[in-house]
Amino acid sequence: MRTSIVEALRQGISEAMEKDPSVFCLGEDISIPGGFGGAFTVTLGLEARFPRRMINTPISEAAIFGMACGAAAVGMRPIADVQYGDFLLNAGSQIVNQIAKLRYMSGGSVKLPLVMRAPVGVTGRGAQHSQNLESFFLSCPGIKIVAPSTAYDALGLIRTAIQDDDPVLVFEHKLLYGSKGARAETGTVDASSEIPDRYYEIPIGKGIIRKSGKDMTLIGSLLMSHFNGLAASELAKDGIDCEVIDLRSIWPLDMELILGSVKKTGRVVIVEEGPKQGGIGAEIGTRIAEAMPDYLLAPVTRVAAPNTPAPFSPVLEKLYVPQPQRIAETVRNLVAKY
Amino acid sequence: MKKEKAAPGGIVEKVSAAETIGLYTTMVEIREFEDKIRFLFLEGNMPGTVHQYVGQEACAAGVCAALQPDDVIASTHRPHGHAIARGLTMESIAAELYGRRTGCCKGKGGSMHIGDLARGMLPAIATVGDNIPIIAGMALAFKMRDEKRVAVSFFGDGATNEGAFHEGLNCAAVYNLPAVFVCENNLYGASTPMSMVMKVKDVAERAAAYGMRSSIADGMNVFDVYEKASQAINVARAGEGPTLLELKTFRYSGHSRRDPNNYMSKEEKEVWKQRDPIQSCEKVLIESGVLSQEKIDAIRGTVSQKVEAAMKYAQESPFPSPEAIEEGLYVGMGVPQ
Numbered sequence: 001m002r003t004s005i006v007e008a009l010r011q012g013i014s015e016a017m018e019k020d021p022s023v024f025c026l027g028e029d030i031s032i033p034g035g036f037g038g039a040f041t042v043t044l045g046l047e048a049r050f051p052r053r054m055i056n057t058p059i060s061e062a063a064i065f066g067m068a069c070g071a072a073a074v075g076m077r078p079i080a081d082v083q084y085g086d087f088l089l090n091a092g093s094q095i096v097n098q099i100a101k102l103r104y105m106s107g108g109s110v111k112l113p114l115v116m117r118a119p120v121g122v123t124g125r126g127a128q129h130s131q132n133l134e135s136f137f138l139s140c141p142g143i144k145i146v147a148p149s150t151a152y153d154a155l156g157l158i159r160t161a162i163q164d165d166d167p168v169l170v171f172e173h174k175l176l177y178g179s180k181g182a183r184a185e186t187g188t189v190d191a192s193s194e195i196p197d198r199y200y201e202i203p204i205g206k207g208i209i210r211k212s213g214k215d216m217t218l219i220g221s222l223l224m225s226h227f228n229g230l231a232a233s234e235l236a237k238d239g240i241d242c243e244v245i246d247l248r249s250i251w252p253l254d255m256e257l258i259l260g261s262v263k264k265t266g267r268v269v270i271v272e273e274g275p276k277q278g279g280i281g282a283e284i285g286t287r288i289a290e291a292m293p294d295y296l297l298a299p300v301t302r303v304a305a306p307n308t309p310a311p312f313s314p315v316l317e318k319l320y321v322p323q324p325q326r327i328a329e330t331v332r333n334l335v336a337k338y
Numbered sequence: 339m340k341k342e343k344a345a346p347g348g349i350v351e352k353v354s355a356a357e358t359i360g361l362y363t364t365m366v367e368i369r370e371f372e373d374k375i376r377f378l379f380l381e382g383n384m385p386g387t388v389h390q391y392v393g394q395e396a397c398a399a400g401v402c403a404a405l406q407p408d409d410v411i412a413s414t415h416r417p418h419g420h421a422i423a424r425g426l427t428m429e430s431i432a433a434e435l436y437g438r439r440t441g442c443c444k445g446k447g448g449s450m451h452i453g454d455l456a457r458g459m460l461p462a463i464a465t466v467g468d469n470i471p472i473i474a475g476m477a478l479a480f481k482m483r484d485e486k487r488v489a490v491s492f493f494g495d496g497a498t499n500e501g502a503f504h505e506g507l508n509c510a511a512v513y514n515l516p517a518v519f520v521c522e523n524n525l526y527g528a529s530t531p532m533s534m535v536m537k538v539k540d541v542a543e544r545a546a547a548y549g550m551r552s553s554i555a556d557g558m559n560v561f562d563v564y565e566k567a568s569q570a571i572n573v574a575r576a577g578e579g580p581t582l583l584e585l586k587t588f589r590y591s592g593h594s595r596r597d598p599n600n601y602m603s604k605e606e607k608e609v610w611k612q613r614d615p616i617q618s619c620e621k622v623l624i625e626s627g628v629l630s631q632e633k634i635d636a637i638r639g640t641v642s643q644k645v646e647a648a649m650k651y652a653q654e655s656p657f658p659s660p661e662a663i664e665e666g667l668y669v670g671m672g673v674p675q
Binding site: 024052053055057058060061062063065066067068069070071072073074075076078093094097098102103104105106107108109110111113141142144164165166205251252253 | 443451455478502509665
């Protein structure tokens with residue numbers, strides 16, 4: 001039976017709570033009987049199993065992340081979540097000024113083992129419920145960032161994140177969750193997986209090659225990893241053999257994997273759902289250009305959203321998010337020219 | 339409260355002689371330390387910036403004396419007084435101010451982040467109001483684990499206009515947490531008078547918005563602070579929920595560094611200095627026969643030597659090694675390149 005990302009996350013969270021009494025969840029609408037189980041049903045039903053450790057909070061993001069920080073500093077392992085990633089910014093000072101910096105400014109004595117979960121993605125809700133915030137937090141030393149694009153990855157990464165002794169930010173994609181019922185998303189992309197019976201973890205800081213190829217490296221995460229896969233299938237028909245890298249971790253970046261691939265293909269397109277301006281592509285692209293100018297057959301190229309907030313109109317939204325066709329078109333042009 | 343030999347006379351009757359001397363000594367330590375820091379800073383001997391605590395000594399001394407060793411406090415950009423009262427060594431504080439590797443944060447924090455969680459003080463949180471939800475989280479952890487520990491947040495009047503104050507106090511009230519929120523109301527947020535930025539007369543009134551208990555103490559009177567803080571801490575420890583404790587106080591110094599606080603009138607400063615927490619405490623100690631003038635002079639002398647020794651230790655301590663720049667960020671890995 002295939003498992004969805006919400007089910008995988010729920011499994012990872014509940015098995016950690018069973019194993020370790022210091023693990024607990026806090027967030028909005030996460031533990032109301034008859035309620036949502038969080039905005040996308042990840043924690044559905046957990047309040048019945050762990051009545052004292054599912055802390056349903058007021059709509060107070062600064063308090064959610066501030067309390068997670070305080071609880072972690074005295075030995076708990078909180079899992080804090082927001083309904084939409086955009087609301088991380090309501091807790092901006094707690095995350096960026098406290099959680100990311102407390103250990104460093106304490107001289108390495110304070111330990112903050114906490115997980116922050118945040119749904120991202122442009123999904124028919126307009127500019128304030130659509131941001132891909134990975135690049136905001138990429139410029140924030142002190143936080144590790146993961147982004148599971150399949151249910152298998154979601155379970156492996158949430159297991160690792162909960163056990164990690166540093167703050168880990170988990171970006172989850174609304175269209176990949178596989179939420180059901182009233183919380184189901186239109187436009188959902190199947191990210192379900194077969195989950196093996198044997199226990200496994202996925203290390204933070206390691207990416208994965210979803211499809212190997214020799215002509216072009218396509219880099220992305222979350223929804224864009226799926227779109228890169230679709231673009232690669234399309235391009236295969238034209239005889240262009242793409243290697244598809246799913247980052248899995250946004251920080252640390254698996255530069256070894258990326259550079260190894262680019263060394264082989266000589267061409268790279270970095271695809272991201274958020275604006276190109278100050279994006280993940282800028283970071284990865286510069287690193288590639290710095291590390292291996294001699295191997296590049298073509299300029300490092302980015303496919304991203306325009307440098308605007310996300311528009312609402314479905315017509316504009318479809319133009320905004322890089323679609324598989326746009327990715328494929330970019331690759332074709334590059335291969336033709338170089 | 340312990341009852342060994344009760345000190346005679348009105349205000350101190352509930353406090354033992356030993357506790358009284360402890361409260362007094364802590365205040366003197368803070369005053370002497372801050373005076374020395376001010377001198378060294380103006381001499382150009384000390385790097386960075388400083389926010390001084392002179393005038394507010396009774397607040398830190400009175401509240402921290404009411405705590406148990408495994409309780410936790412969190413402070414602000416003005417943390418020297420809290421650190422001394424909480425029992426961090428003066429050497430480790432001074433060395434931190436000098437950016438030395440022997441500092442309580444290994445020279446990585448500086449004046450505004452003084453603290454040592456192992457000694458019950460989170461490295462100070464210098465963005466205004468942000469320690470409030472963090473303290474709520476510590477109290478939440480204590481409550482979830484059924485520990486009889488209390489978490490105490492110190493902040494100023496200015497912080498009560500921050501969203502973090504609202505969110506943190508509301509959560510602490512909703513979850514009935516073992517926390518005390520200590521507002522040291524020194525009447526000014528940097529240069530802005532409190533009356534310009536809030537309509538309430540007492541910050542304590544704001545507790546009603548959260549269904550939270552509140553009390554007010556004279557922040558220039560260490561006995562009053564100690565008594566009201568003990569009540570709030572005992573209530574929290576007994577599982578009966580948080581308190582917003584307002585301490586009416588005054589800072590003699592400017593907000594930071596070379597601020598000459600010209601926005602405070604001479605008269606206002608004089609009125610408050612007439613109520614100096616250390617002098618008034620001395621008066622009580624002498625009148626009640628707890629300490630003689632000679633004993634007081636001896637305490638002051640000892641403290642003065644302790645401060646000098648701490649500064650010497652700091653000045654002679656090594657700076658962090660260059661490699662330290664990338665140390666202590668993550669637990670299980672170095673800094674990714």
